[in-house]
Amino acid sequence: MTGPGSAPAAVCGGGETTGGLHVFYGGTFDPVHHGHLAVARGARAVLDCPIRLMPAADPPHRAPPGASAGQRARMLALAIDGEPGLLLDERELHRDGPSYSVDTLRELRRELGETTPIALLVGADSLLGLPTWHAWTTLTALTHFVVADRPGSRLDARLPAALAAHLAGRWTDDPSALRAAPAGRVLCLRQPLHPGSATRIRRRIAAGEAWRDLVPVPVADYIVRHRLYGVHGPQTAGSL
Numbered sequence: 001m002t003g004p005g006s007a008p009a010a011v012c013g014g015g016e017t018t019g020g021l022h023v024f025y026g027g028t029f030d031p032v033h034h035g036h037l038a039v040a041r042g043a044r045a046v047l048d049c050p051i052r053l054m055p056a057a058d059p060p061h062r063a064p065p066g067a068s069a070g071q072r073a074r075m076l077a078l079a080i081d082g083e084p085g086l087l088l089d090e091r092e093l094h095r096d097g098p099s100y101s102v103d104t105l106r107e108l109r110r111e112l113g114e115t116t117p118i119a120l121l122v123g124a125d126s127l128l129g130l131p132t133w134h135a136w137t138t139l140t141a142l143t144h145f146v147v148a149d150r151p152g153s154r155l156d157a158r159l160p161a162a163l164a165a166h167l168a169g170r171w172t173d174d175p176s177a178l179r180a181a182p183a184g185r186v187l188c189l190r191q192p193l194h195p196g197s198a199t200r201i202r203r204r205i206a207a208g209e210a211w212r213d214l215v216p217v218p219v220a221d222y223i224v225r226h227r228l229y230g231v232h233g234p235q236t237a238g239s240l
């Protein structure tokens, strides 16, 4: 079987583990929005562990972000301030060059050891693009994936053949499977779909359309204060 909900395969079952599950939620977060937070909170509830939000300094496979890495990290910090179980991990800001996930995961393995369960939290569109990631076939040896459904990128859609073949037998609906092996499983997070999109927010800001409700209040204030994304002045009706 090759799709979400498929039975576990022997290939990735078991294996000695030590320590708790470590979950990292990487992204450009340009800017962080309510969709990101819904995904992180959903994962925290299902996995019962902290979620570390990890901004990419130089996100691969996309145009340079509208805000600097420092600004995106600051907006993340504001978005999760005071919220238990949502943490900021700035490790990718301390590396030069493209923020390849394989490099981050190797660094995490050196830090946490070979037997600690590690998971990357991604949206369904990111999982569908996995075959374009640097050294993508090596990633499942380093990490589990936790995948959130996203409008327009549902996991029940047909996966590209190479991805379906690589993930065959790795799917699980059981969160405890992520604690039973250091890496190699794929868990679908079946939270309600959230339409949040940073592209849409940036476009609305630049067009002078209403956008503030799409991000947490301190993030909206930061965007206005730092004049990000071509924001119109606070006196402009669309930006209020």
Ligand SMILES: Nc1ncnc2c1ncn2[C@@H]1O[C@H](COP(=O)(O)OP(=O)(O)OP(=O)(O)O)[C@@H](O)[C@H]1O
Pocket: 026, 027, 028, 029, 030, 035, 036, 039, 121, 122, 123, 124, 125, 126, 148, 149, 150, 151, 194, 195, 196, 197, 198, 199, 200
């Ligand atoms: N509304 C959402 N539902 C599910 N996953 C999401 C949602 N928004 C973002 N994600 C996931 O969060 C991760 C980081 O997303 P990213 O920072 O690229 O935001 P984005 O809204 O997709 O941005 P952009 O529109 O600039 O591509 C990605 O894996 C993405 O798939």
Ligand SMILES: O=C(O)c1ccc[n+]([C@@H]2O[C@H](COP(=O)([O-])O)[C@@H](O)[C@H]2O)c1
Pocket: 025, 026, 027, 028, 029, 056, 059, 060, 061, 062, 099, 100, 101, 102, 126, 132, 133, 134
């Ligand atoms: O390693 C790669 O080649 C790679 C290619 C595309 C995306 N990623 C990672 O996937 C996460 C989501 O990416 P993005 O561009 O949707 O914000 C983020 O942590 C990126 O670093 C990683």
